[in-house]
Amino acid sequence: MNSLWLAWLYLRRRRVAAGVMVAGVALALYLPLATHWAANAFDETLGARAATTPMIVGARGSRFDLVLHGLYFRAHSEGTVAHGEFTALRDAGHGRVIPLHVQFTAGGQPVVGTSLDYFEFRELQMARGESMMLLGDCVLGANAASELSLSPGDKLKTDRKNLFDLAGDYPLQLNVTGVLSATGTADDEGVFVDVKTAWIIAGHGHGHDESKYNATNSLSAKMVKTYLEITPKNMGTFHFHSDTTALPLTAILVEPMDAKETAMVLSRYQHSDQLQALKPPVIVNEMMGMVMRVRQFLDANYVMVAGAMGMLLSLIVALSRRLRSREMQTLFLLGCSRGTQYSLQAAELIIIFIAAFALALVAAWTTVGWARDYLNTLAG
Amino acid sequence: MRVTIENLEFEYGPGRFRLCIPDLQIEAGTRMAFVGPSGSGKTTLLRLIAGIVTPQSGTVTIGEVPVNELADAGRRAFRIRHVGFVFQDFRLVEHLDVRENILLPYRLNDALPVYDSIESQVKQQAKRLDLADKLDSPVDELSQGEQQRVAICRALLPRPDLLLGDEPTGNLDPKNKDRILDQLFQQAESAEATLVMVTHDHALLDRFDRVVDFTKFQKQEALNE
């Protein structure tokens, strides 16, 4: 105990040197810790999300992109799947089928066009307010609500894809009807709307009540329509330019009833040139396999780094003993045994390692927390 | 505590320095001064008595204990318990404050366990040596004289039976010299401790019971008063 106390007093007095040592060791410990934890967090978070998403159907292209799109609302530009495919899948009775249309953002958060089934599918609970009911209604994920400081009854405009595209589609003002309870998943980031609302944002449908276009700048009010709003008065005029079966979805989530239905859905798209059906758990395993290989490579590096660090520390200890030879001599003169001298130095190293380990733990913990948040905000 | 030195021979670095003391008795409670030119072996003899170094031959007996015949650990434990040493260059640990320097022997040795009232003992001792307001100060911020007093305070705290001083008043002004010497003598007296001190200050010699001049000893002759 005395050794630890004296070591602490020594380190306290040599703050800068001790700080540098702690930082160096912490960094060496942080990297493998953070890598392992982050990889595990990736594995757990992605795995859990994928496990609850048995199947996803979308345009052919990158499998990873489609799965990340379905799980994390990540932008997916490979193509679309017609809503008719959704109704055909649903009517075929393979199981629960949920449309997804994720193409736009509102306040930087992904606007997820879907149906009420999505909430049941993900077992999302309403923390405040109610689920969406009419065109233009939206339900916010917990983080989206706090990020945007919005509550039920508030309004939220969708983001314009291109600010300079004055001839493009107008942002739609959404009515916030509810806020979901936090789930620690990508759902916390979403702005959920009915898929029909998403189509209106995309310009596939519109209303005719011109007076409801609003302008914020009085000088240009007559010329510039800044956003579109769906009101009880103009709601009846909203319609789609084509049969809704032809309107696009960016993905379809499928929860087949059993293995047989799963096989049937897979075979349905096996030879399709345009569409593909994927099992997210399989794709995520594949992704994690790649992550594991990278991790193994990093682990080999960390072993070498640990070796180098060990040698460096030995050198530092040896140099330190030389630099502190007078101090050691004093301790000897005061009756300190060699063993106690070693224990003093060991205590110093122990304190440095404990502090470094704690620092590395905190840093790795923070990194992993951030990594989880990052996973949830993969929408891009 | 009585110190008896018999047939002591100590050689430091073959051919460089040789100390031979056939016989030297220091009676218990004696206040003895070692004088002589630098390099005459005064400090070495103090270290031999303290058991910090051991002679090639002969014996150093403190009380009834032949110190140089003890094993390292035994010699160290004996020294910690019975011998106080004020070093010429103070031997303070610069990263510790005054309090911790005074307490350092207790921290380093199981032979001197830290007891509950040790803090108040430190304060009392520091007060006597005019260090009461310096207890929390880093020693490297103290003057030479203050450092000297910290070294003395550290040596006195365990109330040793034998107090050895290697010019303990060397860096003090005359007023402080007397005060410190008073302290040393008072402590030695109250503890019935033997006091052996190296000094170059001949003005102080009157205050000692015995003075050993190392000039003779330089010639490697038997020291016999």
Next chain:
Amino acid sequence: MKQLVILISIFVIGCKPTVNAPAQRSGKPRVAVVNYPLAYFVERIAGDLVEVHFPKIKGDPAFWKPTNAEVREFQSNDLILLNGASYAKWTAWSSLPGSRTINTSAAFRDAFIAVKADTVHRHGKDGEHSHTGMAFTTWLDFKQAQQQAAAVHRALADLLPTHDETLANNFAGLQRDLVSLDADLRGIAADLGDTPLLGSHPVYQYLSRGYGLKIRSVHWEPDAMPDAEGWTELAVLRKTHPARVMLWEDVPGKSIVLELKTQMIRSVVFAPCANRSGNGTDDWLKVMRANLVALRSAISAE
């Protein structure tokens, strides 16, 4: 005075297009429908196995505008059956759970009839509406009605997997009735040949197409005497379409019947029965049979 207050209260409550408060949950699966034909199909196929949620709507369910609470009530059902063909436009503006919402006319989606004319008109208390978009009285073509009944059967079979046999038997009975209606109407249509007919309202498009009837419609309401413009419109229409029978959705006012009679036009009620009948005793099948009897007797009289 007290009686007057009660009468006014009854009138006000009666006029308000409201639904009943949510029915007491019986523990049975709840099936919501947007019109009476679908409610009838459900009742015939599932009987007491389900609780049918069809709001008591004053007026035509096709133009019903539910309140938010009524939409929520719809959302909460275990199965939601839509007519399709743009029927009940509110369903297009509302969020309904896709997995529990079935469009019963999806099988003949490609055969929907687009309505080009955009005539806004008023039905007494119902407020203004128009018939743009799709013709939606799909069930008046009884072959289409059979397809819709089949869709209802499939949806109920998914909802009640342990009652396969009961549902199949009940559905077979319903199909027999629908086939019988179809055969009877084909017989009447054969007798009619190219005889021109008038429709008081543009709701007979599928009836006309399904059975080769030559029906052209005006936009008259059974409870409102047409204005001069309406009569002129009829006169112009008859120059190219010399019909002597007009089909009505509901019993027309006596004065209208008399006026038409003076113009040698016989009034025949051919009710689509989109809502439950006023007396509450005639079910959809009875009304359809009465329609056929009325039409046949009109032809015989001619």
